[in-house]
Amino acid sequence: MTALASAPHTHSLFTVSRTMVAVMVCLSPATAQGLYQFGWPAVILFALTLAAAWLFEIFCLLLAGRPVAPFAGDGSALLTGWLVAMTLPPWAPWWIGVLGAGIAIVIGKHVFGGLGQNLFNPAMVARAMLLVALPVPMTQWVAPSDPAHAPGLRAALDITFGAGAPVDAVSSASVLGHLKSQFDAGLPMERILAGTASLQDQLFGITAGSLGETSAFLLLAGGLCLMLLRIISVVTPLFLLGTLFGLAALARLLAPESFPPPLLHLTSGATMLCAFFIATDYVTAPVTAAGRALYGAGIGALIFVIRSWGAFPEGAAFAVLLMNACTPLIDTYIRPRIFGRTRTGKPLPLRDRT
Amino acid sequence: MxxxxxxxxxxxxxxxxxxxxxxxxxxxxxxxxxxxxxxxxxxxxxxxxxxxxxxxxxxxxxxxxxxxxxxxxxxxxxxxxxxxxxxxxxxxxxxxxxxxxxxxxxxxxxxxxxxxxxxxxxxxxxxxxxxxxxxxxxxxxxxxxxxxxxxxxxxxxxxxxxxxxxxxxxxxxxxxxxxxxxxxxxxxxxxxxxxxxxxxxxxxxxxxxxxxxxxxxxxxxxxxxxxxxxxxxxxxxxxxxxxxxxxxxxxxxxxxxxxxxxxxxxxxxxxxxxxxxxxxxxxxxxxxxxxxxxxxxxxxxxxxxxxxxxxxLGTPVADLLAHCGGLTEDPDRLLLGGPMMGQPIRSPRVPVVKGTNGVLALTRAETRKAETMPCIRCGACVRACPCGLTPFELNARIQAGDLEGAAAVGLLDCVSCGCCSYICPSNIPLVQGFSFAKGKLAETESRKHQQEETRRLAAARTAREEAIAEAKRAAMARHKAQMAEKKRRAAEEAAQAAEEAPAEPQEAAK
Amino acid sequence: MITAAASMSALGLGLGLLLGAAARKFHVKTPPVVDEMERILPGTNCGQCGYPGCRGAAEAIAEGGAPVTLCPPGGRDVALKLAEIVGVDCSGGPEISGMTDIEPQVAFIFEDHCTGCTKCFKRCPTDAIVGAAKQIHTVIWDACTGCDACVQVCPTEAIVLRSKPRTLQSWYWDKPDQPLAALRTGAA
CATH class of the missing domain: 3.40.50.11540 (NADH-ubiquinone oxidoreductase 51kDa subunit)
Structure with a gap:
């Protein structure tokens, strides 16, 4: 026996890498659906982003002089890369994926001190920076194609590494983008809604959008799995979706001519991805249940506000980043009640003293 | 039911x-x-x-x-x-x-x-x-x-x-x-x-x-x-x-x-x-x-x-293990008590005492010892803590050397049950950190107490020394006075003697 | 132009007067630094610092002639507190960080060498040594500050300073190692 260690002398099976793997597994159905419907260019972009994230991680670890093996093997960099890829337009050129992974890992994570130290969600930092810096390639959506007309591997390589996507393929717009541009153009809401994809298509992801955000149903299923595995708590998604739905329903009730129906908010854009896989990120969210409720509700409200009145049709990334900034504050003020003490930290009053 | x-x-x-x-x-x-x-x-x-x-x-x-x-x-x-x-x-x-x-x-x-x-x-x-x-x-x-x-x-x-x-x-x-x-x-x-x-x-x-x-x-x-x-x-x-x-x-x-x-x-x-x-x-x-x-x-x-x-009581742990067929392999940890709060021991020669409810030889598969990773703020420790503490925060403060800060957010309400360390996905030895901090705080407290005691002792000694010196001075003065008195008396006596002395020879002369 | 200059001057004058009045009114009397430092020092007047007693040491620090690390029995804690008072940067100062957190020392008498000369217990500032002439002396560890005074006067060199023996009550777990985040492969 070497040096003695203090109690406890046993441990749960819960570890960082197991958590990361579980999240990736739960994310894979939605990813697979996205890869299938957007074809080879999406597959190449996805693989490239993951590989880039992993290599950037190793590079940063070497640069910081940290042990590489335990950190590169824990899966956190792969998950970050995965989430970045999920938010990219599926036929984006290769350098967007690499740049996104680089921003996420280097600026989003390692500049703050590596695993566990970052204030902002790395994937959302990457998405927000790309969206602001490169608005055109970041909003070039493709219509979901039936496999018969999908580009082959050679054509896909050409799309990702070469000349880019053919113009006619990228003419499509995401549901929210379509909504925003049409509404800004002065069209009545009902006419616009008639032109968007059906609710069923949105649920199963047969619509234009980022690589991994289209299938609300599969993302919901993956999120529920994570809850069953007790990896994420029900609080954040519940409050996020609840607030978004509530506000949207209220707005629709008050002014049906200016606001889309609330269900559209839940099924479109990255709402589901955000609720189950982004807002539940441990590092950047508050730790107590009450704190998480506030955090989730804040994100939900911000998404609604940005979508309704902001410059971008899609607000999840900005909403998450804004609430990330509030996390330290929430953690300072919302803490559990200590056993035997009142909320203010004083011992409970004595009652039976004789 | x-x-x-x-x-x-x-x-x-x-x-x-x-x-x-x-x-x-x-x-x-x-x-x-x-x-x-x-x-x-x-x-x-x-x-x-x-x-x-x-x-x-x-x-x-x-x-x-x-x-x-x-x-x-x-x-x-x-x-x-x-x-x-x-x-x-x-x-x-x-x-x-x-x-x-x-x-x-x-x-x-x-x-x-x-x-x-x-x-x-x-x-x-x-x-x-x-x-x-x-x-x-x-x-x-x-x-x-x-x-x-x-x-x-x-x-x-x-x-x-x-x-x-x-x-x-x-x-x-x-x-x-x-x-x-x-x-x-x-x-x-x-x-x-x-x-x-x-x-x-x-x-x-x-x-x-x-x-x-x-x-x-x-x-x-x-x-x-x-x-x-x-x-x-x-x-x-x-x-x-x-x-x-x-x-x-x-x-x-x-x-x-x-x-x-x-x-x-x-x-x-x-x-x-x-x-x-x-x-x-x-x-x-x-x-x-x-x-x-x-x-x-x-x-x-x-x-x-x-x-x-x-x-x-007093039975060596080694004898107890031998009675139970001995060890099957070199255990990863040998404990007195349970795996959550028990105390590891260095040698099986130590005895069973009144509070020993268990002697455990745990293998590696049971201890699941793994490398410590940084905290990912998952909040598992906060959920697991039966005392309503925020162990990850306490640990951060202790690692930064801010023991008083840790005490301010509830360190002393910790019962060292081990739930947080058990559940921590990063295998952070939270409880050990808390034990360290509690011990260190108690030591600081006792040192402060000792310093006050020391000051009191030193003051008492100074007072005593002064009293002794004062007494000595007084004694010396008294002594001096006495000596002076004696001298004076001796002088008086001598004078008296001198006064009487002339008579003596007269007497002798008689 | 003149009005502007006049108004600005008037404003400056008024505010300056206000500030001056406020400084008078809210003047906080700072406690004499020497007294405060004397309270922090152990108060045993052991003389290891080379100044006449703890009061002397406090005065020397206040005058800037002595470093805050002058008190060996006080150790790192006292040095840090003194540094706080005199405003020395104590975060990375080489002197203080060089003062490792030494364990408290106590005197230990080798009984074989002790002749019972009583020099040590006459010298002990806290009366921590007990004994009588021609009898072996012993140290009460709870009262000993490890000030070294007895070691210096012992004619037979029978006294040494040792770290205070740990008991089950005073023992505690070591601070656990930092997680991997702080490790550097180069340094390790």
Whole structure:
């Protein structure tokens, strides 16, 4: 026996890498659906982003002089890369994926001190920076194609590494983008809604959008799995979706001519991805249940506000980043009640003293 | 069904559910153990002041003879577990992770196991509460769940608090341990009687035995023996959840009431005693037998034959392991107590003491030791903490050296149950950090106290020296005055003599 | 132009007067630094610092002639507190960080060498040594500050300073290692 260690002398099976793997597994159905419907260019972009994230991680670890093996093997960099890829337009050129992974890992994570130290969600930092810096390639959506007309591997390589996507393929717009541009153009809401994809298509992801955000149903299923595995708590998604739905329903009730129906908010854009896989990120969210409720509700409200009145049709990334900034504050003020003490930290009053 | 429902209701906030692995030893009846070749009896097997040895080297002692007496109000007597010869009274490594030497009486049993005169029997039905408490103190009984607080002190709480309930803690929430389970199954009557005696000493009539829902046989046995000294003994099944056996959490689960921070459960009118303590009280009061042995669970995958052994106090851990077939492999950790709060030991030569409820040899597969990773703020520790603390935050403050800051956010309310370290996905040794910080804070406090003491001593010395100097000066002055007086008188005398002197020659001349 | 200059001057004058009045009114009397430092020092007047007693040491620090690390029995804690008062940067100062957190020292008498000369217990500032002439002396560890005074006067060199023996009550777990985040492969 070497040096003695203090109690406890046993441990749960819960570890960082197991958590990361579980999240990736739960994310894979939605990813697979996205890869299938957007074809080879999406597959190449996805693989490239993951590989880039992993290599950037190793590079940063070497640069910081940290042990590489335990950190590169824990899966956190792969998950970050995965989430970045999920938010990219599926036929984006290769350098967007690499740049996104680089921003996420280097600026989003390692500049703050590596695993566990970052204030902002790395994937959302990457998405927000790309969206602001490169608005055109970041909003070039493709219509979901039936496999018969999908580009082959050679054509896909050409799309990702070469000349880019053919113009006619990228003419499509995401549901929210379509909504925003049409509404800004002065069209009545009902006419616009008639032109968007059906609710069923949105649920199963047969619509234009980022690589991994289209299938609300599969993302919901993956999120529920994570809850069953007790990896994420029900609080954040519940409050996020609840607030978004509530506000949207209220707005629709008050002014049906200016606001889309609330269900559209839940099924479109990255709402589901955000609720189950982004807002539940441990590092950047508050730790107590009450704190998480506030955090989730804040994100939900911000998404609604940005979508309704902001410059971008899609607000999840900005909403998450804004609430990330509030996390330290929430953690300072919302803490559990200590056993035997009142909320203010004083011992409970004595009652039976004789 | 009712039991299940009550167990569901009687749960505590937070907590964890480690694999209990009680099946390893749960079906082995309590077995006696042959008297070992040597017994090592540390003078401090309890919280409080160490006992004062009454024997010297080469003394022959009889079984049950008092060999060390309690020193001060919070201390405990120690008796010879068997007859034999004292071969040493001196330092020996403590059954403690530090392995520091502590004063220990080493006894070489003679094998005759001859009893000294036992303590006179008491009839608890007629005995005064004070008599019972005195007898428990005489028998050297301490809290046998591991806390080792002298039991008699807890039996005199009626002087200061209005008590109404005695809870017998048989939750046994630590994984592996089955000694209380077996005790209840095999000696429920004795436990019930001991509980009744303690209830009389405390002046209460309500007795509740709290048992975790994973020990139905123990609960059934207890229900069969549901009278303790005429008082009904109520069995309460609580949820199988760690740390249910923590005193204040058990009271919360059983009665729904929360003990205020820094206060005793007696504030709520409730006293909690361990079931093994109750049985020891029964033996001491009914039969005049002091605390000489206890049931120890020897378990873990590293032990060839896990068992529950009635071991004499002072039995070396090595002998106990050998009795259970020895080790199957070099264990990753050798522990006294359970895996969640037990103490690792450096050497199996250390003895079993009054608070040792388990001896565990855990293999690597059981400890699941892994490399420590940085905190990812997952909040698992916050959810698991039964005390409502934020362990990850405490740890961050301690690592940054801000111990006062950690104390400000609740460090001193931590009960070191280990839930946070157990659940932490990054394997951060949170509890060790808290133990360090608590020890360091206590040390700083005592150093501050010592500095004040030093200042007082130094001031006293200065004052004394000044007083001495003053006295010396005064003495000197007096002396001088005296000398001056003497001189003056001598001069006077001389003058007188001189005056008279001329007469003398005249006289002589006559 | 003139009005502007006049108004600005008037404003400046008024505010300056206000500030001056406020400084008078809310003047906080700072406690004499020497007294405060004397309170922090052990107060045993052991003389290891080379100044006449703790009061002398406090005065020397206040005048800037002595470093805050002058008190060996006080150790790192006292140095840090003194540094706080005199405003020395104590975060990375080489002197203080060089003062490792030494364990408290106590005197230990080798009984074989002790002649019972009573010099040490006459010198002990806290009366921590007990004994009588021609008798072996012994140290009460709870009262000993490890000030070294007795070591210097012992004619037979029978006294040494040792770190205070740890007991089960005073023992605690070491601070656990930092997680991997802080490790550097180069340094490790």
């Amino acid at each position: 009712g039991a299940l429902l009550s167990a569901l209701l009687s749960s505590i906030r937070g907590g964890v559910h480690p694999e209990t692995r009680k099946f390893l030893s749960a079906e082995s009846p309590i077995e006696p153990m042959p008297i070992p070749a040597l017994l090592r009896l540390p003078l401090q097997q309890h919280i409080g002041a160490p006992a004062e040895p009454l024997v010297a080297r080469d003394d022959h002692v009889l079984k049950g003879q008092l060999i060390a007496r309690a020193r001060g109000p919070i201390s405990a007597n120690l008796h010879a577990p068997t007859s034999g010869r004292v071969i040493a009274v001196g330092p020996f490594p403590a059954p403690h992770p530090s392995g520091l030497p502590v004063p220990t009486i080493t006894l070489r049993p003679d094998g005759a196991d001859r009893w000294a005169p036992r303590l006179p029997r008491l009839r608890p039905e007629d005995a005064e509460p004070e008599e019972i408490a005195a007898r428990v103190a005489e028998a050297g009984i301490v809290g046998m769940g591991g806390a080792t607080f002298p039991a008699a002190v807890k039996l005199t709480l009626r002087d200061r608090y209005r008590l109404h309930t005695l809870i017998i803690n048989a939750a046994e929430c630590e994984p592996y341990l089955t000694c209380d389970d077996r005790l209840l199954r095999e000696r429920a009557e004795e436990v019930a009687d001991g509980a009744g005696i303690m209830a009389r000493a405390l002046g209460v009539t309500k007795i509740i035995v709290a048992i975790e829902s994973n020990k139905p046989a123990a609960a059934a046995a207890m229900r069969r023996h549901n009278l303790g000294l005429g008082h009904p003994v109520q069995v309460r099944v609580v949820a199988t959840q760690y740390p249910m056996g923590s005193e204040k959490h058990l009271v919360r689960a059983v009665t729904g009431r929360e003990t205020p921070a820094r206060a005793l459960t007696a504030e709520l009118g409730i006293v909690v005693h361990n079931s093994a303590t109750a049985q020891a009280v029964h033996l001491a009061v009914r039969y005049g037998e002091p605390l000489l042995s206890r049931v120890v669970t020897v378990s873990g995958r590293g032990v060839a034959r896990p068992a529950n052994v009635q071991a004499l």
